[in-house]
Amino acid sequence: MKSRGIYETPGGTILYQAHMDIEVFTMDRELLRVKQKLADEFAEQVYRGLWESPECQFTRFCIGKSQENVEGTVTLSLYKGGVYILGRKSPFSLYNQDLVSMDVQGDYNPVDAGGFIKVNALRLKEYRRVLEMKGKGDAC
Incomplete structure (x- = not known):
């Protein structure tokens, strides 16, 4: 059975971008990364008509939980079919001027990155070792 749904929704596009x-x-x-995966799963569930299924209810709950601090104002401009974000503000913004400032020393110490890099390099070194053991020095 074919659906006669409308796939062009300029108002929806504007709200979605904001x-x-x-x-x-x-x-x-x-x-955000997990929420985006859930959004893809939710779209598939709805498309397949599974709105009342337990997995769709769970997905909706999780997406709703992710939105608890998503609140604010987005200023945008519309021009020739495009949506352009001009600015935003929120009482729950994770942006912290003190952390990103080059003038203020925040809690970040560049020396801390050394441990992080070493921990992440362990899996890459092990991956390389296995490749070399197999005689496949090139991963690609």
Whole structure:
């Protein structure tokens, strides 16, 4: 059976772009990554007509939980079919001027990166060792 749905929604596109912008501004990077995966799963569930299924209810709950601090104002401009973000503000912004300032010393100490780099390099070194053991020095 064919659906006669409408796939062009300029108002929806504008709201979606504004919402995505405020999400990036108010959500932790890893939470946003998980939420985006859930959004793809949710779209598939809805498309397949599984709105009342337990997995769709769970997905909606998780997405709703991710949105608890997504609040604010996005200023945008519309021009020739494009949506252009001009600015945003939120009481729950994760942006911290003191952390990104070159003039103010925040809690970040560049020496701390050494441990992080070493821990992440362990898996890469092990991956390389296995490749070399197999005689495949090139990963690609």
